[in-house]
Amino acid sequence: MxxxxxxxxxxxxxxxxxxxxxxxxxxxxxxxxxxxxxxxxxxxxxxxxxxxxxxxxxxxxxxxxxxxxxxxxxxxxxxxxxxxxxxxxxxxxxxxxxxxxxxxxxxxxxxxxxxxxxxxxxxxxxxxxxxxxxxxxxxxxxxxxxxxxxxxxxxxxxxxxxxxxxxxxxxxxxxxxxxxxxxxxxxxxxxxxxxxxxxxxxxxxMDEHVYDDLIEEIREKSLEVEGVLGTEKCFVRKAGMRYHVDLHAIVDSNITVKEGHEIAHKLKDYLREKLPDLGHVLIHIEPNEY
Incomplete structure (x- = not known):
């Protein structure tokens, strides 16, 4: 059910x-x-x-x-x-x-x-x-x-x-x-x-920031995905029974755009698999050095 x-x-x-x-x-x-x-x-x-x-x-x-x-x-x-x-x-x-x-x-x-x-x-x-x-x-x-x-x-x-x-x-x-x-x-x-x-x-x-525990869990799960070196900004807002997430993931700056895109998709799928309460998950890729 x-x-x-x-x-x-x-x-x-x-x-x-x-x-x-x-x-x-x-x-x-x-x-x-x-x-x-x-x-x-x-x-x-x-x-x-x-x-x-x-x-x-x-x-x-x-x-x-x-x-x-x-x-x-x-x-x-x-x-x-x-x-x-x-x-x-x-x-x-x-x-x-x-x-x-x-x-x-x-x-x-x-x-x-x-x-x-x-x-x-x-x-x-x-x-x-x-x-x-x-x-x-x-x-x-x-x-x-x-x-x-x-x-x-x-x-x-x-x-x-x-x-x-x-x-x-x-x-x-x-x-x-x-x-x-x-x-x-x-x-x-x-x-x-x-x-x-x-x-x-x-x-x-009002999309108030009251989801620190969930954000911490999202950060921890993100590091389990190959290619993700860390996380930066993470915003969560609730709509009904689901939590929508905007996450900045840090990756190797030397990889191609295509590889970064693939990591973002893997991360999104992994988070939604491990945290079934999540709704939309938007991943923004950040290089580990500028």
């Missing part, structure tokens, strides 16, 4: 998981008098739509390079990540606003059984996070990573809700709004996670 197919399959898992949990949380929150659970349901609902966007983005990103997109369509991924972050920020804002309204409005203490629902949700969302974040690392997908952090932020809001409802049940009168405060604090965590997701995607769009 290709990386693209693996990422798409993982996104289907996220969509089904979030849809199921949104229904469970919404019903439990309504029947159990817990706005923290309702806030959780709101976030899971936005997660469904954001996961659908991730799916569409991954499907588009796997399209092959064409005349208008010689480097492929991978840049759609960080753009989709920006939209996912917008969903997160929107849900956090709605949760915060509704929490403040509920804090100001007297209401019943949440039902004790809502804690059992939350306990199951927390465990499942953390498992979901681990599954999706593992796939995001395997596929180098920034949008899948954002989807994974949706699961983690959902788990965090559920933990906060669990704490809030526990306080309300233990201390009873006067602490009815504890789960509302929990939802409000959870919205802050969601905003913080939004920044953690947004920052790497911005770096990807």
């Amino acid at each position: 290709s990386k693209e197919q693996s990422a798409i399959r993982t996104t289907y898992f996220s969509i089904l998981s979030n849809a199921g949990l949104a229904i469970i949380k919404g019903l439990a929150g309504f029947l159990g008098n817990s706005y923290a659970l309702i806030a959780d349901a709101i976030e899971s609902t936005t997660d469904v739509f954001s996961s659908i966007l991730v799916l569409l983005g991954l499907t588009y990103a796997k399209r092959p390079a064409d005349k208008n997109h010689p480097y492929g369509h991978g840049k759609i991924e960080p753009l989709i990540t920006f939209i996912v972050v917008a969903f997160l920020v929107t849900s956090a804002t709605v949760i915060a606003y509704e929490s403040i309204l509920h804090i100001q409005t007297p209401h019943k203490v949440p039902e004790p059984w809502t804690l059992l629902v939350l306990g199951g949700i927390i465990i499942w969302k953390e498992i979901s996070f681990q599954i999706v974040i593992k796939k995001s690392k395997e596929t180098n997908s920034s949008s899948l990573k954002a989807d994974a952090w949706h699961h983690r932020s959902d788990a965090i809001t559920s933990v906060m809700a669990f704490i809030g409802i526990s306080i309300a049940l233990i201390f009873k009168e006067g602490y009815e709004t504890a789960d509302d405060w929990a939802a409000l604090f959870a919205s802050v965590f969601i905003l913080y996670n939004s920044y953690l997701i947004f920052r790497p995607a911005l770096g990807e769009i």
Whole structure:
């Protein structure tokens, strides 16, 4: 299975998981008098739509390079990540606003059984996070990573809700709004996670230099190719799940242009064989003396 197919399959898992949990949380929150659970349901609902966007983005990103997109369509991924972050920020804002309204409005203490629902949700969302974040690392997908952090932020809001409802049940009168405060604090965590997701995607769009380990590996592998005496400049930029490389390779200044051309092709093929995550590899030949 290709990386693209693996990422798409993982996104289907996220969509089904979030849809199921949104229904469970919404019903439990309504029947159990817990706005923290309702806030959780709101976030899971936005997660469904954001996961659908991730799916569409991954499907588009796997399209092959064409005349208008010689480097492929991978840049759609960080753009989709920006939209996912917008969903997160929107849900956090709605949760915060509704929490403040509920804090100001007297209401019943949440039902004790809502804690059992939350306990199951927390465990499942953390498992979901681990599954999706593992796939995001395997596929180098920034949008899948954002989807994974949706699961983690959902788990965090559920933990906060669990704490809030526990306080309300233990201390009873006067602490009815504890789960509302929990939802409000959870919205802050969601905003913080939004920044953690947004920052790497911005770096990807801006071709930020953050690939020192990969560059070092490229330099080491280059020296294994016959005729390559060393390397000079090496630039890496990411597009989707692939890394595009511009590399200056040093060769003997006495060889012919044809021989230098052959070394460049061998180096390109060797790097793409040894480092399958590489996309376009552009080799510039430099003489070892002037």
